[in-house]
Amino acid sequence: MIEVGFLTHTGGLLGFHITGHAGGAAGTDIVCAAVSSAAYLVANTVTEVMGAVPRELTAEEGDMLLRLSPEDVPKCRTVLLGLRLHLTGLEEQYPEDIRVSYMEI
Numbered sequence: 176m177i178e179v180g181f182l183t184h185t186g187g188l189l190g191f192h193i194t195g196h197a198g199g200a201a202g203t204d205i206v207c208a209a210v211s212s213a214a215y216l217v218a219n220t221v222t223e224v225m226g227a228v229p230r231e232l233t234a235e236e237g238d239m240l241l242r243l244s245p246e247d248v249p250k251c252r253t254v255l256l257g258l259r260l261h262l263t264g265l266e267e268q269y270p271e272d273i274r275v276s277y278m279e280i
Contacts, residue, residue: 177210177273179262181255182242182280188255189280190229190242191217197272206272209265214239217258221251242280 177197182189193214197206218234218241221227227247233240243251259275266275 176271177206179210179266179273179275180278181259181275183277184245184280187248188252188259189245189248190231190240190255191258192238192240192278194238196237197269206265206269210262210273211239213258213261214241217241217254220254221247225250225254227251 177193177195180192182191191214193210197204197210215234218232218239221241221243222229222232225247227243227250229241229247230244231240231242262273263275266273
């Protein structure tokens with residue numbers, strides 16, 4: 176099961192923490208591939224394209240965390256909302272493989 180926790184503060188998205196695997200064979204699971212690709216796209220976009228300097232950014236096998244600094248939240252809002260839309264759509268399609276939740280920090 177892939178667990179996606181969107182980090183929130185007073186309703187705004189500050190980032191995300193994604194852990195786990197969908198359970199398919201390594202390299203063949205479309206849900207894992209879709210989640211990983213979307214998460215890396217967002218992390219690279221906010222850091223390399225938009226110039227955000229995250230408070231935390233880690234990426235390891237089965238674990239990715241991106242937490243933005245408060246000053247970067249407004250400019251990165253749309254990208255994070257897009258990720259949320261994408262991942263909640265995957266959750267609707269594959270409820271046994273991905274769970275989206277929210278963590279107030």
